[in-house]
Amino acid sequence: MGEETPDQVENLRLAGNQYFQKKMYNNAVDCYSRALQMRLDPLVLGNRAQAYLNLKKYEKAYTDADAAIKLDPNFVKGIYRRALALHELGLNARAKLDLERILELEAQNKQAKELLEKIKHLPDPATIEVTTFTKCESLQSKIQLKNIHISSTSPEITEVKDGISELSEFDKIAQPGFLPSKEPISLPPPPKLAYDFMRAYVELKDFPENFAEYFLTIDHSLYNTLFGETMDADLIPLLICGFLKRKERSEKILNSLINLSMAQRFEINLLFLDNSTKQELCKLLNEFGSEFQTLVNSIMQLYDLNSC
Template sequence: MGTTDEANSLRLEGNDHFRAKRYHNAVNAYTKSLQCRLTAEALSNRAQAYLCMKQSEKALMDARKAIAMDPFSIKGRYRHAMALINLELYEMAFDDLEKILEIDPNNKETQKMKEAIKDKVSQVRILPNIIPPSPCTSYQFLFDYTTLKTLPEMFAEYFLSIHCADYKAILGEVIETDMISVLVEGYHKILTPENFLRIIDSLVQLGSVPRFDIASMFLDADDKQALRGLLQRGELDEARKTLIERLYDL
């Protein structure tokens, strides 16, 4: 780690490269800045550089981290929305744009973009009648979630198809509170004596992904009651029961 001054100097160097449209150089400078000091501003700037390089998934991850560090970062949230739009995740992008307008109701750029994607958001999405294959990327998981979030049973089966060893790579930067809520609801519906321990292990391993602490923090009383109910539906050793209770603050 370097000093704050070093981090800021490298970020400004990145800005110079960006203005000159040397986007690869800008990314390198922002990365060095982040190695010195992790800041929402440098993450947001690197996200914009990735957007200009048509690397929307990387832009999404950086913008998401920037928002986690500074929920009121308008630039970070707008770049997050732009990455989602590029990935055709319009509903999630629309939510981002609405959050920006809650902070800055007169933001004309955001108003214009919200209007531009309104029709895409309002289009009726055809609900899947089969469970999608296990995702290989965070983007694929996000895309599948937009179609499965109103189908808790299918989402739960889909989630169980993901190898626990892949949770960190696929879910680490994208897991959100609403996803956990839908998952718990779905697990209640598909739980059997045969898959009980798989479901418990899935919940334990989910607790190890980087964003879990933030996502689980906002689970409501109903979610936690549902989790307690899950624990009572099978034979469970005390160690795992205690671990689940600690991870989910039950």
């Protein structure tokens, strides 16, 4: 992150809000992005998510809203915007979970009620059948969550009141005692568009081994096109966990981790890696033979591992 003056992030956020009110959404995104380069802030992430929603860039909106919720689980506007993005991506079952959690604590929340009524009878996409898995330690202990007071800005941007504390479905599924049903899986085909990847990622993110298998089908040259700007903070821990569960220890896995480090949002996502995730990555790297040592050393440097 760059250096910041005391008011610089707030000034950029307010400038972004002014552009937003004028419906100059690309300019708003630019201001919010510059602010986020200085400091990760849930309110700014939430505002940029809303701008992306208005620009119909739903994959980016989902990523920003999800990141905002991880920083502040009480950020209701972030949860609502994540539900909107999920709905637009065709993932209505996931969107319903967010909306129902809002209504559990804010029974009169008009926007959540209206959106839930709109989508509750909509068909879900074809179900992806999955196999039982044992969760990785790194998926049980996510980044430390903080309670951050979120103040209102403009009416268009702050449509939903604060006041909900929730875990994402990813975090819920990582809790002790949860095991998905054991059924055969048919993985989606390799993605051609960012939309394809985001749909598959949201559906498979509860199942690390299956996601890792899917990820290995993706051409390295497409990483930035598919998720360079929408890379979710859970992607790296999920991938490491999935690779650990696979018996394969091939050069393909190492090359995928190296090429992942070249994705646009990698450095930001690296900030979310806790010690548990880094330990899991070290464990994975130690399982490769000496013939892969050059690649292993490169990954250790790229992922900021002092030693394994």
